[in-house]
Amino acid sequence: MQMTILQTSGWDNYELLDSGNGYRLERFGKYQIAKPDPQAIWLPRLPKSDWGEADAIFEKKDGKEGWIKKGEIPEKWEVTYKDIKFFAKLAPFKHTGIFPEQHLNWDFISEKISSRKESVAVLNLFGYTGIASLVAAAFGAKVTHVDASKSSIAWARDNQMASHLEDRPIRWILDDAVKFVAREIRRGNHYEGIIMDPPIYGHGPHGELWDFSKSFPELVKLCSELLSSKSLFFLINAYAISSSAIMLHNVLRDYLPNGNIEVGELAIKEKNNSERMLSTGIFARWTL
Numbered sequence: 001m002q003m004t005i006l007q008t009s010g011w012d013n014y015e016l017l018d019s020g021n022g023y024r025l026e027r028f029g030k031y032q033i034a035k036p037d038p039q040a041i042w043l044p045r046l047p048k049s050d051w052g053e054a055d056a057i058f059e060k061k062d063g064k065e066g067w068i069k070k071g072e073i074p075e076k077w078e079v080t081y082k083d084i085k086f087f088a089k090l091a092p093f094k095h096t097g098i099f100p101e102q103h104l105n106w107d108f109i110s111e112k113i114s115s116r117k118e119s120v121a122v123l124n125l126f127g128y129t130g131i132a133s134l135v136a137a138a139f140g141a142k143v144t145h146v147d148a149s150k151s152s153i154a155w156a157r158d159n160q161m162a163s164h165l166e167d168r169p170i171r172w173i174l175d176d177a178v179k180f181v182a183r184e185i186r187r188g189n190h191y192e193g194i195i196m197d198p199p200i201y202g203h204g205p206h207g208e209l210w211d212f213s214k215s216f217p218e219l220v221k222l223c224s225e226l227l228s229s230k231s232l233f234f235l236i237n238a239y240a241i242s243s244s245a246i247m248l249h250n251v252l253r254d255y256l257p258n259g260n261i262e263v264g265e266l267a268i269k270e271k272n273n274s275e276r277m278l279s280t281g282i283f284a285r286w287t288l
């Protein structure tokens with residue numbers, strides 16, 4: 001079994017400046033924000049004054065939690081990755097709408113799609129603000145994006161406009177991931193690429209429960225039936241779960257006995273400190 005640590009130092013629009021004392025300090029575009037990260041139990045490197053430069057900080061105090069604005073930071077601001085533009089926001093639950101380490105998967109998706117001359121169909125489950133969907137569409141794929149949250153889909157459409165990709169074939173579907181995939185099988189539809197990045201717990205639009213430990217194997221089984229005979233990839237990302245990437249390998253192998261599986265961790269390297277990294281989750285990549 002191949003285990004990899006995929007690491008990134010960010011890009012011109014994103015940097016991990018420091019981490020420690022249960023927090024991470026990041027730059028998204030021109031704004032610096034500090035937010036909790038339960039993993040970062042080590043010591044920060046930068047002096048307090050540098051952390052004090054943050055334009056906003058996510059704080060939990062007296063049972064309340066939320067963003068505290070310190071600088072002139074707007075409600076939403078543009079961030080770019082190569083030709084794709086999208087919005088960062090100070091959103092609830094310390095979210096910003098961007099998982100920066102995912103750019104390592106965006107590159108994988110674009111490379112795979114570019115390797116195929118004919119048009120491919122890509123399904124993005126738990127697609128959130130849709131950056132992976134925009135990357136796939138920008139490289140010529142017909143994309144089906146599924147998420148259970150109306151506000152996430154609205155944000156994804158906003159990002160589509162910002163990236164001037166309105167003319168690209170993207171279906172924005174508000175639905176429960178498991179229900180949608182089961183329906184696609186009944187319809188006889190197939191995809192060359194499948195992306196999924198499920199939370200540990202979640203709910204579909206009609207309260208359908210998503211519990212990773214119970215629902216994930218079932219969804220992988222269903223997705224294995226959706227992959228076309230000319231499949232390109234099945235990309236899985238998971239975060240905030242206590243399982244190892246080996247779990248992803250074993251579940252995939254249960255339903256995809258053929259093909260190559262690469263698994264491992266995604267990590268962000270800190271600016272000016274090549275040694276220190278922040279792990280952000282685990283991944284699996286199945287290819288034929």
Ligand SMILES: C[S@@+](CC[C@H](N)C(=O)[O-])C[C@H]1O[C@@H](n2cnc3c(N)ncnc32)[C@H](O)[C@@H]1O
Pocket residue numbers: 097098099102125126127128129130131132146147148149152175176177178196197198199201202203204205208209210
């Ligand atoms: C954190 S996000 C995934 C991040 C995303 N893949 C990315 O790279 O930006 C998890 C998403 O799963 C969605 N979700 C939770 N439960 C769901 C369900 N049962 N069906 C579909 N989407 C669900 C949430 O609305 C949220 O947008």
